[in-house]
Amino acid sequence: MKSPRHILAIIVFAQFCCVSLWFAGNGVMNDLVVNFNLQESALGHxxxxxxxGFIAGTLIFAILTIADRFPPSKVFFVCALxxxxxxxxxxxxxNGFLSxxxxxxxxxxFLAGIYPVGMKIAADYFEKGLGKSLGFIVGALVIGTSFPHLLKNLSNLLSWKFVLINTSALAVLGGVLMVFLVPDGPFRKPGQKIDLGAFYKVFENSEFRSAAFGYFGHMWELYAFWAFVPIMIKTYALSHPENSFNIPFLSFLVIGIGGLSCVLGAYLAQKFGTRRIAFFALFASCICCLVSPWIFTLERExxxxxxxxxxxxxxIADSPLFSTLxxxxxxxEMKGTALTIVNCIGFAITIISIQLINVLREFLDINDIFMILAIGPIFGLIALKKVPQSLD
Structure with missing residues (x-):
């Protein structure tokens, strides 16, 4: 029988493999624009x-309580494939733009059956030390998300199709590892039936509600930042032509470094408290949003x-901490559904912030528009004050 440490390593690696699907399109966006005659606004769309798609998936998964009614490793495998x-x-x-x-x-x-289900599997194995486990899992999400940018950098001499073929192959590998090597966890309590009221019942708990609202504020900023990192770098490079940037590699570095901070934040939470470290990280990212116009004026690369x-x-450092809370x-018996519901709403919020920035790019100086991302962290910080302090 595998030890929890080995199980966690498999979950983390499988999660990394599968979530590389998330930004696979972004990693080859310039190639898609050229090969399929897309407009520049295609990035946001x-x-x-x-x-x-993730929102629709998580909504259906939550209503049908799939992550709690069926073996989560099998759900993970089918969705990965x-x-x-x-x-x-x-x-x-x-292909064209619509297809x-x-x-x-x-x-x-189908990512709805991967990311939140992976966290559900971890919660079934780690009743104690859940925050640290989720730190590794979300860290895998971050590196997996950034991985297509690295593949694009490595595939400059190869076809852009290399990125898409390899991310799909990784996803299949991750699903196979999960279904064959990770059985149901000892703390799993399967749900017995469909609960159409689950979407509302979980929010009756005020402490859950506060933790969820803090996560929603975090999500307003997160994916909009990730989506536009290459644009930020390109904008700075155009206004400072004396500097040369490897945009795919730098995008990978800026996004991927968050994987390390997820793990670091989880360890700090064990010593100083989950809510306290989440609050600090969210406050720091809020400051970054507010001073973002200044970074484009910097002369030193x-x-x-x-x-x-x-x-x-x-x-991203606070993301596994919010999931822990x-x-x-x-x-x-509702952990899988609760995590799925919170993901569903959180990712719905990301669409609003991404599309808002996409629209504002047409009317405002791009150097100034990322300040609007501070709205989310401010909202999240207010919600976090109502969450009780705990050591994981």
Whole structure:
């Protein structure tokens, strides 16, 4: 029988493999624009299509309480396999904007059976030390999300299809590892029936509600920042032509470094408290939003890059901590559904912030528009004050 440490390693690696599907389209966006005659605004629309698919998936998964009624490792495997197929479909030469939009939507839909279900599996294994476990899992999400940018950097001499083929292959591998090597956890309490009222019942708990609202504020900022990191770097490079940037690699670095901060934040939470560390990280990312116009005026490239790396760390460090607070403040038989519901609403919020920035780019100086992301952290900080302090 495998030890919990080995189980966690498998969950983390499988999660990394599968969530690389998330930003696979973003990693090759310039190639998609050229090969399929897309407009520059396609970045925001295709990113939002994945988010919208994820929202639809999590909504259906939550209403049907799939993550609690069925073996979660099997759910993970099936969704990884189908998500990989839809991701691979982008390489078809007959695609247009609408068909790519649909493919990204269904990729997002089946990611609903990967990301929150992976956290549910961890919660079934780690009643104590859940925050640290989720720190590793969300860290895997972050690195998996940034991985297509690294693949794009490595595939400059190869076809852009290389990125999509490899991310799909990784997703299949992750699903296979999960279904064959991770059985049901010892703390799993399966739900017995469909509960159409689950979406509302979980919010009757005021402490759960406060933790969820803090997460929603965090999500307003997170994916909008990730989606537009390459645009930020490109904007700075255009206004400072004396500097040369490897945009795919730097995008990977800025997003991927957050994986380290997730793990670091989880360890700090064990010593100083989950809510306290979440509050600190959310406050720091709020400050980054507010001073973001200043970074585009910096003449020194290393300071600009350093600031983006710092922002990339604090913008995600609180994510596993919010998931921990959510899981700790709901009943065991509803953990999977509660995590799925919170993800559903959180990702719905990301569409609003991404599309808002997409629209504002047409009317305002791009240097100034990222300040609007501070709205979410401010809201989240207010909600967090009502969550009880706890050591994980």
């Amino acid at each position: 295709l990113t939002s299509a994945v988010q919208l 189908i998500g990989a197929i839809f991701n691979l479909g982008i390489i078809w030469k007959g 790519i939009l649909v493919l990204r939507f269904f990729t997002g839909f 290393n300071i600009f890059v350093g600031f983006l790396i710092l922002w990339g760390m604090v913008v 959510v899981a700790q403040n709901t009943s065991p």
